[in-house]
Amino acid sequence: MRQSSFLRDCLLALIAFAILAAIPYFFPGRGVTDFLVRLAAFAIFATSLNLLVGYGGMESFGHGLFFGLGCYSFALILKHFPQVTIPGAFVLTILMSVLVGAVVGAICVRLNETYFAFLTLAFQMLLHSLIIAWTPITGGDNGLTGYSRPAFLGIRLDNYYHVYLFSSALLCLCLLAMYQIVQSPFGYTLRMIRDNASRAVFLGIDVWRMRLVAFVIAGAFGAVGGVVMSLFVSGAFPDFAFWTISGEAIFMIMLGGLTAFLGPLVGAAIFLTLNDVVTKLGSTVKGLTGVPNLDFYIEKIASSYGLILGSIILLFALGLKKGLLDFLNDAWADRKETSTAEATKAAAPARAPGE
Amino acid sequence: MTKLTRPKSTRRTILKGAGAAIATGVAGFPFISRAQNNPIKIGMVTIASGRVAMLGSSSANGANFEFEKFNAAGGLGGRPIELIVRDSKGKPEESARLARELVNSDGCIGILDADSSAAAFAIQEVARDLGMLTIHMGETSSLTADPKIRTPSAFRSARQSIHDSVAAGAYAGKLAKEKGLNKWMGCSPDYAYGRDSNALFFELLKHFHKDAEVIGESWPKLFQADYTEQLTKILQAKPQAIYTCHWGGDLTAFIDQSNIYNLFAQMQVFAINVADYAIVTAVKNLPKGIHSGSRYLATFPKTDANAKWSADYRARFKEYPLNWSWENATAAKFITEAIKKTNSADPKQLIQAITGMTIESPFGVNGTITMRAEDNTIVDYATGWGQTISADPFVPDVASVDWKLINELEIDWKKRNKYL
Amino acid sequence: MDLAALASCLTATSCLVTQTTSGFIIGMLLFLVAAGVSLIFGVLKVVNFAHGSFYMLGAYFAYTAYVLTGNYFVAVVAGGVGVGIFGYLFERVLVSRVYGSAVLMQLLVCYGVILILDDVVKIVWGAEFKSFGMPDMFQQLPILFAGGVVPVFYLFLIIVTLIIAGLLGLLITKTRYGKIVRAAAVNPSMVSALGINTGLVYGSVFVLGGLLAGLAGGLAAPVRSLTAGMGLSVVVESFIVTVIGGMGSVAGALAGSLLIGLVRSFGSIGFPLFTEGLMFLLMAVVLVVKPSGLFGREA
Structure with a gap:
């Protein structure tokens, strides 16, 4: 059952990617593709934030920390270490965000509501201050431009069309991955914690650890959004961490x-x-x-x-x-409910399996 | 406290969602339009909201002032120039997108970039990518000086930090020698321009006056409302002179707050950005004797052409022209002159024409301004320093700096930074 | 970093006096804004991110009143009263609809209001920055005190804000109104059951918060430049203050404001390039060690 639904999701993602890949043939100008690259960056970022807000009930006001971090570490690695390949920089960026997510998350997730929102905001603004202050490395408020993008596997990210396809692929892959996460047992544990944390504790769930894992995962996907944005502007700007x-x-x-x-x-x-x-x-x-x-x-x-x-x-x-x-x-x-009011009541729970 | 209902997403809602996303996307593309023959469109990317909204209005006015003259004279065989202004809200990714959209979809033949310095670098990447005609109004030196960043289709029609710094160093160095000002302090906003300007100033000051010594620095944030702690730090250190490159609203607040500490009576203040009408007309109690670099003044250069330009501008827009106004007017003039010279609106020809072009200009030291061919930046514009008085003309005597000296020291500076 | 300079400042009386008063000046004006943020959160559990815009409106109202009357005191009162009225409308028309919603929904409403007010200010007063000018009576040389320098205007500001802080403290702790407000913070349904119109209480808290922010905007106007967006840096700092002092506590807001003032004035000597980072760091440390803030009640 799980496996077949997974395959179906994969198929859907593939179809979505095929549609996206066909779009440049129908809209040859850059207007539509520009829009979709930006959409990919923000959709990945917003969906990753929703892992926390919607599914985890953790109202982060500082998720931009990871967007900025992804953008800057990707650009910085490629700028200062030209021998690193794009996949290498990508993996290092994700590792970096996981590391930062683990440290910041360990401090933040035990707080709730308003305090969680403000502490995450504080960490984001710390990153922003750091970017502005560390001018020799980050370029300060002028931002960071002109990094090298060596080709890999036939993908050339200095070519605009390749950037578009790469971003579209990342969008489909990330959404697929995040969907699997929210449908997994972990995803349901997260919902339970959101709805009733004390019941979760009673059932022997380590709430702190689950929240931390969610925080780290959301951060890693948020960083991917930053990477896409960095490719779009061919650089990194402090605005992305504001x-x-x-x-x-x-x-x-x-x-x-x-x-x-x-x-x-x-x-x-x-x-x-x-x-x-x-x-x-x-x-x-x-x-x-x-x-x-x-x-x-x-x-x-x-x-x-x-x-x-x-x-x-x-x-x-x-x-x-x-x-x-x-x-x-x-x-x-x-x-649907009003039109099927007379229908059997048994249909209702079947409509929302597992919730 | 959270009132979030449970997710009940099913496969159908996912499809619906994807459909909705694509539908809003496609419906939201108003930019599939054909470039029309008439008129000639020029795009401007600027900041028209928030703290620096003045940048947007004075830049658009400056450029329009020039284009209106061109149109009144008949345009290019009857085709007028139309300026399309877009607000980037100070976000570099918006600036890059808008620049591209203006050229690709709105049919603009070129872009005037009157945006922040970060945006200038983002737009520069687009210019390199598309080979689009771009004129920046940003001051950051490396934008055109660094061969790795420079690109043939992009120009700068603005003061360049290194030029202004030579002027500042020469003026301050001479004064420091005369008055024995050896103990200096810097107080500039903590961001790229502030640090750049501060470092260049002291570098050149020491070039002209070997005994100058920097005894301390204080770095308020950009847009910091309150400078009390920086001012008291300066008062503690008792320097003989300070340098600051605050600008805009930050500068007026800095002057107002310095005033109540009676700072101006205790030391010489060199503030490079005071001599602009936005500042001198806004500050109610402008202290006498602040040393300032010229930004824009109707009385500098002291020519009839400049006085007339300023008067006409005020009559047209009911406001004072600012530094941004003359920079954009000059950029616009390069475009109109190139159109006249090539008798076409083809960006490729215009780029070729503007490279190395000399135009007549009320803002040039000798009545002309040149777009230097080797690094696509303007030279021979008026730059100098003088002391403030509290009423119009605000900075009565501006000492001009010889461009020979500026060029010489600029070459040294380029070598030091490995740009040459 | 310049720890030697910090050490030598801490040992010299003149530096100590000057920097301490400078910390007080920064802190006391911050307090007026932060106290409103703190009160509103304490009573209504609303995170009023638009409070910086209240401050901005106060400054602009005062500016117009000053241009019309030429009297600084009239201007300050106009700023306070004007924003107080605005605060009431803001609460009744907008905020009252999102009570009990997610924190993010409240932030969203505030975000919308910030965007709107910045543009309204630009349309009404113009895009250029305005300078208020120092009122004649304060155009005097600064006072020398124990080797330190204190401007007369700042002395006036410190005294006025201290008086306001005192009155506010009395209002909250000693009056019937204060009792109702404190009760509403703990148990709104009980207050309502006692026949007190909670809507009026909630509105009045916004009037009070708006009054304080407006007064701060008006009082500080002579030494600030007035622009759209001027509220942003103030609101960020006042939130740091509120978190450090403890949300809902007026005494905490006072302590937090002074702490931030001192961090900034001495930080500018010891860590000139990292004062802002220092403030966020301080807030993070407080949140980690004592999430409810220095003066906050444990949740």
Whole structure:
């Protein structure tokens, strides 16, 4: 049973990758592929954060630590050690994030709620301070650019199309892997801890250790998101370790929904689309009404990115109160329940196996 | 406290999710558009929100001021230039993406980069990748000086730190010799520009005045609101002079806070970024006698052309021109002159034309500014130092620095950094 | 690192006096913002990340009042009262809808408000930074005291903020209102059962927090530059203070603020390149050793 579902998941991931790989043939410009590379970076990152938030009930406000760490260690290794290959740098980056995740996690996971959120934030800002202060190595706030990308297995990451395929492959692989994790016994243990930690303790589960493992795993996947971002910008910038990146990931989860596995992916897609549309709004409304004074104010407001994005955030947070996929799922479930109200009640538990 | 409901994801929701993700993605691509024949589009990537929103408005105005003149004169056979401005929000990955999108999808023939220094490096990678016509307004020296970072299609139309530092070193060195200023301190924001500028200043100060000694340094953060601890540290150390490269709002706060400690009466203050209208008109009690590098002043260079440019600009936008205004206006002028010269809007031809080009300019020391061919950065722009007074013209006498000297010392500096 | 300089400063009275007062100045203004953050969290369990924007609004309200009246005291009061009213609206219209939600949902609402307010300030007051200018009465030479230097304006700020801190302490510990607020923090349903309108209590806490942040913005305006986004650095520091002092404790906020002030003033001498890192490190240590903060009750 488990095995066949695993194979099916693999097949789905493969199909998804095939669709992604075909996209450049339909959209030859870089607009669509650029969007998808960024989506891959943020979707991996947001989904990894959701392992903590949605499944573990651990509200981290400093997950950007790993995004920045992944981005910087990948770029730093390739810049300062040209003899290291891309797979080597990738593996070293993951090891680095596991190491940092283990140390930071060991300190953080025993705290709950607000304190956990703030302590993770503190560690992220420590990394940010370090990047800014350690200018000779990290390039400080100018960022780090111009690292070498030697070819491996016929993959040339200095070629844009290869970067796109590589990012798409990572996206499918990471989502597949994370899905297996949340469906595994470990994933269900995590949910139990989230719902009732004392019951978990009573059942002999080492809560601290489970949380730590989740923290480390989420960190490692978060670092992969950073690697993709680093490939996209051909460098690393301190912005990727700033607290706003954590804020945005949270926003993505909230937009897409935190109970559906693909919620963060959808959220990342919505967020990036919103960002891109709102950013160019100012120049698209130029001369909208033809009345100069009125146009001046329309343009001024339309080019106010924060004002518009902030309003959308408030609408989502206060209006919908949950992410899009969660909203759709619940609406779907409600409809189904009302339409099958007379049907046997036994069908209901079968719909949600193992929960 | 958490009110998270249980995940009930099934395979169907996953498919739905993937569908939704792709749908929002595809629906959200407004950028599949054809480049039109009319008008000639130029993109600008800048910061129009948050603390440095002024960068965006003054940069766009500076460039538009020049393009409007070009359009009024008939454009390129009737084709006007249109400037498309995008806000990067100060995020380098956005800057890179926007630059690429403006060229690839919006049909811009080139990019004006009026963004942060980190963004300049990110945009430089895009310029290298696409070979796109790019003019940076960033000051970080290595952007064009370092042959590993420089790329043929990207230019800089801005002050370069090393040029300004030579001017600063020559001025401060001369004064230090006259007044016997030997004990110095630095107080600059702790980030790449701050450290770079601080190190270059003292390097060149010592070149011109061997006895100068740095007795201490204090490093506030960028955008730090409160400089009390740095100021008291300086007061403790009692240097004869200090150097600071604070800019923008940080600089006005630094001046206001220094004032109540009566700092300016106790030592000579060399602040490279004071002589810009954004600063001198904002500070209510501008102290007399701060030594400052010229950023932009209507009275420097003291020519009719510059005075007229400044007056016209103020009449057009109802605000003072800033350092960013002249830099962007100059970048825009390089583009319009190249269009006129080649009679085309083909980026390849324009890049070729701009390389090594000399334009007439109110901001040049001899009425011209040249885009130096060997490293794609402008030279012969006005740079000098003077002392503040509290009212207009704010820095009445600016001592100009000979560009021969700047070029000489720049070569030494390039050799030291193995750029040559 | 420059430990020798730190050692020589700690042994010289003039340096000790100057740096200690400088730590007090930094700390006391921080306290006004942090006290609001702490109160709001203590009573409402809401993490008000938008508190920095309250501070920013205070400074801008004060700026406008100062331009209109030319009177610094009117300006400060305008900043405080204006933001107090804003705080009430903020609580009633937005925050009251997310009580009891996940911490992240509250952060999201605050994030949205921060983005909006920064742009509103830009649209209303302009993109350029504003400088308030020092009021005439404070344009005096600094006072020399035991070899140290203390500006008159800062002396005034320390005294005023100490008075505000004292009044706040009295309000919370000695008045009926304070008792209700403290009771609401522990058991809101009991307070409600006693016939007290909890909505009003919650709103009033935001008024109080907004008043304090607005006063801080107005008081500090003469030595700050006013820009959109000026609240960010303040809010990050005031959260560090709140965590160190213990969320919900006014005394803790005071102690935490002074501690951060002193860390910064002496840190700038001993570790000039790592003062910010030092603050985060201090917060991390406190969280590890005593998660509830120096003055916080154990959860």
